[in-house]
Amino acid sequence: MKYIWCSPSDMGPNHVSDSSSLYVVRSILDPNDYLKTIGRLRMDVQKEVLQTMLKKANVVKNSSTFLIDNNHQVILASDMKAFPDFELPDSTSDAVTAQWQNDNNYYLYRALPSSQWSMVTVIPLNEVVQQSRQLRNDLLFMLVIVTAVTYVIAYLFSFSVTRRITQLTRRLRDVQNGNFIALAQTQGTDEIGELISTYNYMIEQISRLNKEQYKLGQEVKSAELKALQSQINPHFLYNTLDLINWMADSGMNADIKKVVKALSRFYKVSLSNGKDVITLREELQHVTFYVQIQNIRYENKITFENLVPDEFMDNRIPKITLQPIVENAILHGILGKPGREGTIRITAYLEADTIHLVVADDGIGMGDQQLQDARAGISKSRHSGSGYGVKNVTERLQHHFGPSFGLTYESKWGEGTKVNISIPVTREED
Template identity: 40%
Template sequence: MRTIKQWYQDLNLQSKFTLVLLVIVAIPAIAIIFFFYGNAYDMVVSYTIRQEQDRSAQTAPLIEESLQKILDVSTEISSLDFYQTLFKNAITDSFSDLAESEDAADFSDLIRQLTQDTPVTNVKIYMEVPKEASADVDAFLNSDHLKDTFLSLEQAKGTYWYGIFRGTRAAQLFCPSFYLGAQEKKAYGDQAYITHASVIYDSGTYDAYIAVYYSGYDFNQILSENLTLDGSVSYIMNERNNLVSASSDSLAGIYWLDYDKIMESYMSSNSYVEQEILGKTVYVGFYRIRQPGWFMVTVLPSQPLITQSNILVLQFLAIYIAVLALAFFLASTLSKSITGRISSVISQMRTVRHGPPVPMDSPDAHDEIGDLIDTYNYMTRKMNQLMEKQAQAAEDLRIAEFNSLQAQINPHFLYNTMDMINWMAHQGRTSEVCNAVQSLSRFYKLTLSRKKGISTIAKEEEHVSIYVHLQNMRYHDSISFISDIPDELMEYQIPKLTLQPVVENAVLHGILETPTKSGTIVLTGWMEDKDVVLLISDDGVGIAPDKLPVILSGEGTSVSGGTNIAIYNTHRRLQVLYGDQYGLSYSSKLGSGTEVQIRFPAKKDGISEEQINTETK
């Protein structure tokens, strides 16, 4: 009791109101449910049987209608002139002459038409071949007009339906699936209506069978639509106590009833009868399919009916719960005027765990809760101001790092270039010094042409061309520089001094380290998704495998022992500007050369390639 008391005290006000209402309403409702449950099963059985009776009364005529269409096709075939000539009168002409007659052509065309808008899938006529006219009959069976309809009776021998005709001398027979041969079911249809006919020829009488094939799937579909209860089954049996069609073959086998028992016990009843089958209680109803003498049997197991009664009880319970929920809603509405706004403040404050705080709407009421909301909004504004200041400080730090990294690159290149000019001046090569100073002037004009640290690929390509020219002045044109960048890439943006440190590294630590101190540098590029990829390759001495992993870390050294600060700074600048997925990547084979890929997003004048494509469209 103490535990229950403490639990109740810890509940919020809204829960306390609804709990009291639950106790008041639930006790009488439980008594009603127990009373209702005792009568639910009888109600479900009565309702389901009445529903199935109505459906069966509609289903049986549908089956009879489908059978009548099949009988009509058979009757229409037997009324054709060619049929009358072949099976009603003695044949005086040769079979081959009959096959070439105009009636044969019309007969073949009409057979095809009869299978188009009816349940009939095919029509075949099986004829016994007289021995004395076997060659003539073979020509008849293989003629152009009749070969698709007429077959030798030899192809039917061995089927169950042929045995029935031979044993009973029946005139007609509706054949379920297992009466037919495998070839018939595969090629013509899985059920058939077959009639017997005779061919009179040369004072002899020979058997013929007209088979009108159709699909049993239509019957199965009609029977399946007849059912509303899970686990129930409808099936059709013929007068030979064989299964014709079923909504479920397996359930039909379980709930199979003997034809004679139906005839003896249930002919006087048109209602469902309770039966015990395999120790289970079922409700059985039947309808007579008059034309072939079939029975349609519907079996309703009791277990699904019990399940339905339980579902009915649950539905009643669900309705009651819905009413109870409405009562809860009314009670909650009363208490929510007090607790609702407090809960909204708590919920809004919890969002701080997943992101920046968001202010609430200004309160309509200025009571204690309104003052709480105003205080929360003031706190939110202050926190957002502090976060904006922090973000601005981070951005300032990023820009400062970028400027610092770029500043480290410029003195590095200037030192190397001035050293070259100094060397030429010592040699007394005045004209070449003049040329070098002019090239250096153009070089720095490109470097300092804009206040921002962003240039274009075209200007960077010119930049490194001047650099190689300056180096060739020093090293007697020992370096070949080939630029093969597609024209459509030239206007894309690239940070200044991105290519020059890589080319400088290729010259000083790649080509000039070879025995001949000569080599080739190739610059090319392409688009890859929404990125630009530039490739700088040389045929210098390459880089040892143990140095490749640390070359972009800022801690490695070059082949000649110098630092890789310029390369590291270039790589770091690209990552600071665009993200860690961009920058430089090295691949090299010692003694064969080095390749450097430079990846950065495709942008023109501050607009990304994706935006350019969208605007173009």
């Protein structure tokens, strides 16, 4: 044996005891005879050093580690105050390692080489259970943390994807309703970003085509309305020229001068330097010239009253709006009476931001079916131009000002007719 561990009690009764140390002893052999021992070398090891080493063996809280001799006496402990009573089982007599447990503790036994000592570690079972629970709780806590972090990451990723899909879906619904709204350009470079870029390009193209189509439609509509408008007055011109011819044959030269002057003024307002919208003052002058010519034709049996307030005179109105209505009042109303005479009165009033022009006559009026046809824009008149002239007025008013404006009718058979023309309050700068 090269060296051996021993306690002060193992050194014999004559040895001066030192309770603060343990010894490592080695024999010194005679160099001439290795079988002969000539002395012993002893090295003292402080118990505190060994006690620190024993404490490191306590991997479980409140556990204790003991050094015991072959008589099962405690030589040194990691905690000198914790000397639990335990007995080594018989199985440890020749064993190098062993382990067992009772109701409260778990024991680990290991024999130390080069000595008669052994090391026993006592672990309280409740500490093992507590540590296992703590480990379980720690693992559960870590699992919750990892799950929460994973969920947040997954949510942020899915939100980034679904948010853009939701925006794209919402915009597609808007497209179904006619609202062409583009999405923000910074939407990523993935597949959804490509879809959004394609959608924005589609919206841009559709908007451009819609604007072009709207502009073309407006031009076509304006051309159609101008074409209809140009058809309103040819029959009137034909009848007026026929009247002038008759007056010339009858030698009514002074009256011819009046007719030609009124006719020239009438068509001067009709042309209006190519403008489609004129002032209400100009429109009333246009109607006045028309009635003057008709009075020459029908022997001054038509009384025309212009009661429109001056404050409305600068308001804008599509040209040749009043003349077809006044023409209808003369041809279908006043001339239908036995005496072929009557009065046409034009008044105006303001309601909210809408001006209402009322053309009233005391002619024969309309029956229920005629009134329904007039409201529906259906004309069964024998007089050329009078029917589609009024229909053209409605279309032009709605073309310029919107569908909420136009004509409304009130009529009673034998009492006359009222036509209400609604236009917005506008000025030349509008």
